[in-house]
Amino acid sequence: MTIDIAQLERGIVKGDRRSLSRAITLVESSRADHREAAAELIEALKGADGIARQALRIGMSGTPGVGKSTFIEGFGRMLTGQGLRVAVLAVDPSSARSGGSILGDKTRMDLLSRDPNAFIRPSPSQTHLGGVGRRSREAVALCEAAGYDIVLIETVGVGQSETVVAEMADLFVLLLAPAGGDELQGVKRGIMEIADIILVNKADGDLKSAASRTCADYSGALRLLRKRPQDPDGFPKAMMVSALENAGLEIAWTEMQSLTDWRRKNSHWDTRRAAQARYWFGEEVRQGLLSQLETPDARAALRALGDDVAEGRTTPAIAARALLDRLGALANG
Amino acid sequence: MTIDIAQLERGIVKGDRRSLSRAITLVESSRADHREAAAELIEALKGADGIARQALRIGMSGTPGVGKSTFIEGFGRMLTGQGLRVAVLAVDPSSARSGGSILGDKTRMDLLSRDPNAFIRPSPSQTHLGGVGRRSREAVALCEAAGYDIVLIETVGVGQSETVVAEMADLFVLLLAPAGGDELQGVKRGIMEIADIILVNKADGDLKSAASRTCADYSGALRLLRKRPQDPDGFPKAMMVSALENAGLEIAWTEMQSLTDWRRKNSHWDTRRAAQARYWFGEEVRQGLLSQLETPDARAALRALGDDVAEGRTTPAIAARALLDRLGALANG
Secondary structure (H helix, E strand, C coil): CCCHHHHHHHHHHHHCCHHHHHHHHHHCCCCCCHHHHHHHHHHHCCCECCCCCEEEEEEEEECCCCCHHHHHHHHHHHHHHHHCCCCEEEEEEECCCCCCHHHHHHHHHHHHHCCCCCEEEEECCCHHHHHHHHHHHHHHHHHHHCCCCEEEEEECCCCCHHHHHHCCEEEEEECCCCCCCCCCCCCCHHHHHCEEEEECCCCCCCHCCCHHHHHHHHHHHHHHCCCCCCCCCCCEEECCCCCCCCHHHHHHHHHHHHHHHHHCCCCCHHHHHHHHHHHHHHEEEEEEEEEEECCCHHHHHHHHHHHHHHHCCCCCHHHHHHHHHHHHCCCCC | CCCHHHHHHHHHHHCHHHHHHHHHHHHHHCCCCHHHEEEEEHHHHHEEEECCCCCCCEEEECCCCCCHHHHHHHHHHHHCCCCEEEEEECHHHHHHHHHHHCHHHHHHEEEHHHHCCEEEECCCCCCCCHHHHHHHHHHHHHHHHHHCEEEEEECCCCCHHHHHHHCCCCEEEEEEECCCCCCCCCCHHHHHCCCCCEEECCCCHHHHHHHHHHHHHHHHHHCCCCCCCCCCCCCCCEEEEECCCEEHHHHHHHHHHHHHHHHHHHHHHHHHHHHHHHHHHHHHHHHHHHHHHHHEEEHHHHHHHHHHHHHCCCHHHHHHHHHHHCCCCCCCC
């Protein structure tokens, strides 16, 4: 890939989807020169047209089978129908296994992907969650610079991905399926703590009463959690939707907007964005330090010393000192 | 503290509790010379009497109010009553707030703390969970070298502390209180995945039927989880106990032993210990690299550049590059 930063910058600011795609590919690359070019591009875009464009960044999680694609398709088309431009980014660490799913992601949101006011970007095929996080955060910044009004950051409920996505979102939506009484209501507690709005999907047909019960269960559970300063009265809240029947989507959007407006008025929006920027700076620094372990030499030493430790020939602390000495990175040399 | 490694070593191998206490204080210290002495001590103890002593390391978690102290006191005294020597280590990241709770920990297990075959060590007052983890793991190794048969590693259900404790334990016990039907059954899914045995405490008096229901709920939930290779049939399992009435403690211990025996016979014990040693080696290396951020200079730079990022004057990636350049630690020159 030949990189013309200035050209990419112009394309993105104009809202050219091809430029945006190429720029996201650039930020997802782990090549050192690409990383550098990506950092420059984002710095340049920051002041590109004098104002910093801000999208509403919505983090969204839901386990497979909950109807997430159908929801995003319906929700996204409702938004574009109101004249809004919508970008959808998938942050899916598990996609590393299949090496990404470009075709899959496009076909599963068929109508939205053909909408000129929508931009859908499948997961980067990275194995390292931290890397996915950093690069996704930069992809969000690119979509914002490209003038999208809403950036949906989608994740599946694997490991720490929600926490990572919450660190780049203005609000977090959890999509759930109706659950029968004896099913495991296996929502991680950590998700309850970051969710601003819980949407119980599939509130249609045979599942309607189960959805209503599930919604009541979660409403009750949310009331047991301590109130967070960033929440107005009544939030976080649980609501029912049916992505299949396009029911409840507009009300859900109204609630998201009212939450957003309240946070903007009460300075939680800016405070949170500042804290997030600081967090990602720290992450970049930490990952930069840890990247010293990713050279072939360091990997080989890690493996060999790891074997010594695993077989009891030395202790973790002694082996670590040997490796750090070799890296010349001992803080208290 | 003047450090005589050889003397500490002899004291620990003899089972002298004062030496053990002093050695744990040494491993908990973050001073560079103490870290070095601690690493040497542990390396020396590894081959101290020709054989590597192995304790059964039991990780134990439970939120405040679940009756953990009463349980540990009863369980520990049952074990010492059988002629076993028991060490109890608390890994409590939240204790950083109160600066540790030495007196608290001793009084809350009054009888056990006066038992000559028991050793109780309160939490280190560290703010950094990673640090607590590494040092607790070394404290476990010291208790093992001191000839304790069982090392109980206790944690409260805060953040990632369970995962950290599970990485240093042979088996993991989760203590729960009976829950009413409309209470939040807020067990983190991650804990369900590491728990080998769930004990529903307070199965006595008015709470007995609630305990029975809770136990049945968790038995059901455990059956829904995928079987792990390290589990014989019937594990993980949920059981009822009453620490107050000393009921169920012996059966719980029998179950722990049968699980342990099975794992030893099926080589899961050694495999797991090897994997854990490798994990802690990796952690030592990562923490060693990240410790470059803990110098006063680095902290000041992190703060100043963090302000620039938070106030939008630069981007996380550009600021991180500036800091890494200053640390001279950029992996890709």
